[in-house]
Amino acid sequence: MQPSEASPARTPRSPHVVIVGAGFGGLEVAKRLGKAGIAVTVVDRHNHHLFQPLLYQVATAALSAPDIAEPIRRILRRQESVEVVFGEVVGIDAAAKTVRLSDGQTIGYDHLVLAAGARSSYFGHDDWPPHAPGLKTIEDARRIRSQLLLAFERAEHETDPVEQRRLMTIAVIGGGPTGVELAGSIAELSRYTLARDFRHIHPADTRIILVEAGPRVLPTFAPELSAYAQRRLDALGVVTETGRRVDHLGNGELGIGGDHIPVGFVIWAAGVAASRLAAELGAPLDAGGRIVVSRTLEVPGFPDVYALGDIAACPDEEGRPLPGLAQVAKQQGIHLGRGLAALIGTGRPLEPFRYRSRGNTAIIGRHAAIFENGRLKIRGWFAWVAWAIIHVYLLVGFEHRLLVSIQWLWRYLTYENGARVIAAETTDQRRP
Numbered sequence: 001m002q003p004s005e006a007s008p009a010r011t012p013r014s015p016h017v018v019i020v021g022a023g024f025g026g027l028e029v030a031k032r033l034g035k036a037g038i039a040v041t042v043v044d045r046h047n048h049h050l051f052q053p054l055l056y057q058v059a060t061a062a063l064s065a066p067d068i069a070e071p072i073r074r075i076l077r078r079q080e081s082v083e084v085v086f087g088e089v090v091g092i093d094a095a096a097k098t099v100r101l102s103d104g105q106t107i108g109y110d111h112l113v114l115a116a117g118a119r120s121s122y123f124g125h126d127d128w129p130p131h132a133p134g135l136k137t138i139e140d141a142r143r144i145r146s147q148l149l150l151a152f153e154r155a156e157h158e159t160d161p162v163e164q165r166r167l168m169t170i171a172v173i174g175g176g177p178t179g180v181e182l183a184g185s186i187a188e189l190s191r192y193t194l195a196r197d198f199r200h201i202h203p204a205d206t207r208i209i210l211v212e213a214g215p216r217v218l219p220t221f222a223p224e225l226s227a228y229a230q231r232r233l234d235a236l237g238v239v240t241e242t243g244r245r246v247d248h249l250g251n252g253e254l255g256i257g258g259d260h261i262p263v264g265f266v267i268w269a270a271g272v273a274a275s276r277l278a279a280e281l282g283a284p285l286d287a288g289g290r291i292v293v294s295r296t297l298e299v300p301g302f303p304d305v306y307a308l309g310d311i312a313a314c315p316d317e318e319g320r321p322l323p324g325l326a327q328v329a330k331q332q333g334i335h336l337g338r339g340l341a342a343l344i345g346t347g348r349p350l351e352p353f354r355y356r357s358r359g360n361t362a363i364i365g366r367h368a369a370i371f372e373n374g375r376l377k378i379r380g381w382f383a384w385v386a387w388a389i390i391h392v393y394l395l396v397g398f399e400h401r402l403l404v405s406i407q408w409l410w411r412y413l414t415y416e417n418g419a420r421v422i423a424a425e426t427t428d429q430r431r432p
Contacts, residue, residue: 015110015344018099020089022049022072024326025309025333026115032337034079038344041107045088049075053326053391058141060185065138067403092280094302111304118310121273131249132266144267146422151264155201167264168206171254173246174270175212177362182267183210184365187236208238211256213245218362225370228379232364274311286313295352297336308332316355327358361387
């Protein structure tokens with residue numbers, strides 16, 4: 001008998017676990033189940049795992065995209081029972097225990113793990129994203145980098161000083177860690193890296209505005225650390241507008257608190273919401289659109305369905321929702337992966353997840369950062385070293401850790417940023 005030209009579809013051995021999302025949490029679940037020899041299918045709409053905490057450095061030309069992205073198949077290639085599907089889940093049928101992909105394909109499961117992450121939230125202003133891109137994907141980072149660099153290129157050839165000043169006014173919306181890190185990185189890019197690259201403009205004169213609706217930047221940190229960050233932003237020349245909300249975006253103009261400011265480019269870092277996939281399940285959601293889960297990461301009322309990371313609202317021991325941090329998702333993934341392996345292998349029930357904070361950190365600029373872990377509060381150069389160690393440790397793969405460490409050291413000594421590339425499609429877009 002001649003063999004068929006078409007290979008038969010793979011039939012995973014039961015029980016079969018489907019994981020939606022290959023972020024920090026999803027990958028950890030897959031690794032633990034793979035080591036136990038359990039059949040797993042990981043579905044992600046990207047072919048790479050992205051280290052989002054350093055995405056702002058791609059957006060500001062400090063790192064290249066490959067420095068913080070790793071192919072999912074490469075990460076999981078040693079787990080022979082794990083299959084990777086490049087696709088986007090658009091529907092969930094909990095009764096039939098299937099997920100539906102955008103291409104019409106359906107995948108059955110015995111256990112479903114939702115780890116699809118989060119997206120930028122514009123608080124109901126659906127017309128704002130084209131005027132102020134968020135920062136969640138490599139595509140977002142490349143677009144921001146191109147638009148940022150293009151603003152300087154256009155200013156270089158602009159003869160009208162008023163229009164030139166508008167082009168060299170950059171606004172960042174949101175005073176959390178991402179917003180502060182973006183503002184500080186843009187300030188260093190303009191004041192040091194680009195300082196000698198132009199002939200008709202002075203990049204050091206770039207006006208950088210950081211807008212925060214609350215009373216202070218970095219509101220999740222202790223007030224004294226927030227005050228230190230504010231002083232460092234002031235030293236970098238960043239204009240901070242606290243206690244003011246954005247009320248208008250578009251046509252090269254930013255409206256805050258009734259004032260209208262001409263701007264060359266705006267970046268959105270003000271809020272996040274859970275992936276739209278959360279609503280597809282039909283489970284209760286919190287105000288941020290996250291699936292409400294128990295401390296065992298199970299979705300109440302949906303047997304064999306679990307959620308973790310930014311898509312899940314998981315309470316701590318005191319009933320407070322855990323923050324949307326990479327270390328939370330990673331720990332949840334390790335916990336759920338081990339728990340599911342034991343549940344499937346021996347029937348042992350899942351145990352409650354307990355988060356152990358490794359500390360929260362944010363960088364404001366060159367050798368300036370803050371670090372907080374309970375009563376321990378560090379600021380300045382030592383906090384910057386702690387920030388670097390934590391982020392290098394969380395990077396996937398030794399190769400990336402080594403490359404990023406070398407590049408950071410080089411840039412620390414030289415102020416040189418190497419990834420100053422403007423995407424071709426950006427130059428075809430309308431002038432801001």
